[in-house]
Amino acid sequence: MMIKAILFDFDGVVVPIDAEIKRRMKQAIIDKLSASAMMTKAQARKRVERALTESEYDEEYFKLQDAAIKVGSHDARTINSLFHALSRRRLPSIQKKIVEMLCNLRKRAITLGIVTLSSNERIEQILKNVGIREYFCFVESAAEREFQKDSRSEWKKHAYKNFLSKYSLQGCDVLCVGDSFSIDLQPAIDLGMQTALIVNNCQGEIQQQQGNLANYTLPRTILPSILMTLSKTNKEVTSGARH
Secondary structure: OOOOOOEEEEEEEOOOHHHHHHHHHHHHHHHHHHHHHOOOHHHHHHHHHHHHHHHHOOOHHHHHHHHHHOOOOOOHHHHHHHHHHHHOOOOOOOOHHHHHHHHHHHOOEEEEEHHHHHHHHHHHHHHHHHHHHOOOEEEEEOOOOOOOOHHHHHHHHHHHHHHHHHHHOOOHEEEOOOEEEHHHHHHHHHHHOOEEEOOOOOOOOHHHHOOOOOEEEEEEEHHHHHHHHHHHHHHOOOOHHHH
């Protein structure tokens, strides 16, 4: 099936999730919970760890956000603000292979887009600073919007529809690449898109089950080679590419 366009989620796909940002976010949740609930740091840490374990999300940022809301340390707006504040101070580096992949995809006339729940200010800053803004025809972000848990995927579906309409594409023309099945890929599947799920090298049971529903399941490290193969042949990668 021909691939005319590729839609990317941003954090965890185009750029890696920064481990230091995750550590600082987690510590901020623990500190705030300890102070507000008048418990020791050890007690707060235990409660946060339990909330992270029980979270239904696989993607690390949403796990942290979900845990913060469940333990009552932050609401959605304040935990998002914390992430963006930390992110602005620690611009991520993008692997050379990812940059080369984007350049080559554009040379092959593949339309590239980003749809992300992160803020437009942050995304544009990163894209320009690392010199890859020119490769993306379409960038749509949720800015500072506050979402109920189930409405994130609805917002993404709306953004995907905007992309299809703007470039006169059918769902089957587009490959959607994300690291959250429910938020990134399910809306794409609903619109008839092909999907690629980016997974951690150590997959959990839920992630494995969701991977079976995506067209392709792969670690971020081999994303460049897989996308270049797909765009070159425009044929489905064999099942041997699954992990």
